Amino acid sequence: MAAQIFAYIAHKSGKLDDSALELTTAAKKIDADASITAVVFGDAATADAAAAKAANTYKAVWKVADSALAYPNAELIRPMLAKLLPEGAILLLPTDSFGMDLGPGLAVKRNAAYIADAIDFEGAKDGKLVAHRQEYAGQVYAKVEANLSGGAVITCRPGAFAADEAGGAGGAVEDKSADAGPVPAAKRKFIEVVEAEVGDVDITKSDVLVSIGRGIESQDNLEIAFDLAKAIGADVSCSRPIVDAKWLEKSRQVGTSGQTVKPKVYMALGISGAFQHLGGIKGNPFMLAINKNPKAPIFQVADVGVVGDILEIMPELTEKVTEMKG
Amino acid sequence: MEILVCVKRVPDTAENEIAVKADGTDIVRDDVVYSVNEWDNYAVEEAIQIRDNVGGTVTVVSVGDAESEEIIRREMAMGADTGVLLSDSAFEGSDGLGVATILKSFVDKGKYDLILTGALADDGAGQVGGMLAALLDLPYASVVNKIEVKGDKLLVGREIEGGNQEMNEISLPCVLSIQTGINEPRYVGIRGIRKVASLEIPCDGKDACGLDAGIIGAAGAKVKRLTYFVPELGEGAEMIEGSTEEQVEKVIEILKAKGGIK
Ligand SMILES: Cc1cc2nc3c(=O)[nH]c(=O)nc-3n(C[C@H](O)[C@H](O)[C@H](O)COP(=O)(O)OP(=O)(O)OC[C@H]3O[C@@H](n4cnc5c(N)ncnc54)[C@H](O)[C@@H]3O)c2cc1C
C-alpha cells in the first residue's frame, strides 16, 4: 500500500515558508505513489490564505483554523496533529525552530519513528524507510532505517530538497478543524516575538564579507580579521560561536538564527560550514574558504579553498594587499 | 528548585577530523578527543545560576559507557551537586527514544521541577528533550535562550529564525532544551577537576532503572543506523595548493578578479 504522507505547511501570517514547496519533493522521494496532503494550521484568515496557496502545489489540503492558532505554538498543535493524522501516517516538517519544537514529542505521542533533519531518502519499501542524514557537524553522513509500522515524523533540512515550483495543482481544501479540535489548554503560552537588535554595521548590505568562525580561537585574534577587512574594504561577519562567546555582536552573525547576507564575495575563515550557517548566505556569492581541516564541509560549498591556518594566512593577506595598494 | 540536567559525552567536532571506518559501521574512534556536548555546558551553567538565585539542587545525569563518568565529574566541578551515570550493555544501540526512555526512568525516581537538555548533540538530531517531555507528559520548549523564574512559572525565550526571540510563559514542572549563548559557561580549571577526581559516581543499570530490555537498546529502536558513509561529492572547491606564500598570492589574484578587493 502506498504511504500516506502529510506535509506541515509552515507560514507567517499566511505567507508560505520556502519549506512548503520543498516537502512535496521530499514526499515524492519517500514514495512516488504516495497520497500527499498538506496540513495548514492558523487563525481563520491566515489558515485560509496559506491553504489557498498550498492548494497550488498540493492536490489535497487539510485546514485547521482557530483564533487560538494565530501564532504557531507547537504545544497546542502537537496534540491536535496527534489526534488528526490517520494511523501509520508519515508527517514531514521543516528542520527549524518550529519543527524541532513539535516533532520529537509528536513521534512519541503517535508511537511513530522519528527521523531528524533528513537530507535525502532512498524510498519506502516493505514498511521501512532509509533516510540520509549528517552527523558530527556535517563531517560524516549516516543512513538510518525507520520502521514505519507506527508511521513516522520526519524533519527535512531546508534547502536539501528542490522546491516544486510547478504549481497548478488545483488542490481541494478541506476544513478539518472539528476533527483536530478543540484547541487544548496549553501549559505554555506564547507572549510575543522580540525582534533582533540592530547593530552598528549592517552586514546584509555588505558586498564583501570577511567571516570568521571558531577557528579564530581567541578574542585577541579578532584584530587580525578586522585588519584584513580594512585592507580589502570588507566588513567582518561571523558564525554563531563567536557571538555566543560575546566577542562580536549578534547583528554580525550569519545564519538561520542570525542575518541573511547577499554579498558578492564571502570569505569563510575557520568556519566548518554547518547548514544553519550556510542557510544565511544567499545570492550565490563567490565563496573562498580557509580551514585547517581538509574534510571540513565548507569545502563542499566553497568555490575556492585553502587548507591552512587562518591565523597565519590572514596577516599575510593583509600585508600583501597593503603592499600592493601602496 | 530541583533541577536535572541531561548531559552527553561526544567526540569534540571542533577538535577532531571525523572519519568513517572502512566498513562503515562506525566512525574512527581511536585518537578522538571527547568532551561534554557543547550545548550541555550551557544547560548546566543555567541550572547552577538558577539554583544560586532561588535555592535547590542541580543533578546531572548521563546515559553512556563508563567513560561518561569523566564528563559528569566535569559538570560537578562546574558546580552541579550530584551526578549519576546510567549504563548497561542493554542500552547499546538505543535510538533517541531509547535514550529518552532510559532518562525517564531516572526522572520517575526523583522529583524535579525543571529538566534541562541541550538543544542539539553530535548526532545533530535535537530529539531527546522533546521526547522526554512527551514521555513525562510535561510542557516543553526547545531552543531556549532565556529563562526567568516567576514563582511556579518560567518566562522563557526561544530562539527563532532571523535572531528573533519568541517569549513564552511555561508552567513548572517542565522540560527545556537549551541553546548555546544563553549564558557564559564558567571555566573549569585543573584545580576544580582535581577536587572531583576521586568522587564516586553512582551507576544504575537496566534493572536499577526498572527497564525492560525490549523497549530500549537495539531491540526497542524504531530507527536503526545502517551505515556511515562519505558521499561522492560534486566538484567541491577548487583547492589552492603550494607554499603559504604561493597560496596568498593566488588568493589575492582571485579576490581581485571577483571584486573582493576594493
Ligand atoms: C537552532 C540552531 C540555530 C543555529 N543558528 C546558527 C546561525 O545562525 N549561524 C551559525 O553560524 N551557526 C548556527 N548554529 C550553530 C551551528 O550548528 C554550528 O554549531 C556553528 O555554525 C559552528 O560554527 P563554526 O563553524 O565557527 O565552528 P566549528 O563547527 O567548531 O568549526 C570551526 C572550524 O574552524 C576550523 N579551524 C580551527 N582552527 C583553525 C585555524 N587556526 N585555521 C583554520 N581553520 C581552523 C576547524 O577545522 C573547524 O572546521 C545554530 C544551531 C542551532 C541548533
Ligand SMILES: Cc1cc2nc3c(=O)[nH]c(=O)nc-3n(C[C@H](O)[C@H](O)[C@H](O)COP(=O)(O)OP(=O)(O)OC[C@H]3O[C@@H](n4cnc5c(N)ncnc54)[C@H](O)[C@@H]3O)c2cc1C
Ligand atoms: C555505537 C552507537 C550505535 C548507535 N546506534 C543507533 C541506532 O541504531 N539508531 C539510532 O537511532 N541511534 C543510534 N545511535 C545514536 C544514539 O542512540 C544517540 O545517542 C541518541 O540518538 C541520542 O543522541 P542525540 O545525539 O540524538 O541527542 P540529541 O537529541 O541531539 O541531544 C539533545 C540533548 O539530549 C540529551 N541527551 C542526548 N543523549 C543523551 C545521553 N546519552 N545521556 C544524557 N543525555 C542525553 C542532552 O542533553 C543533549 O544535549 C548510536 C550511537 C552509538 C554511539
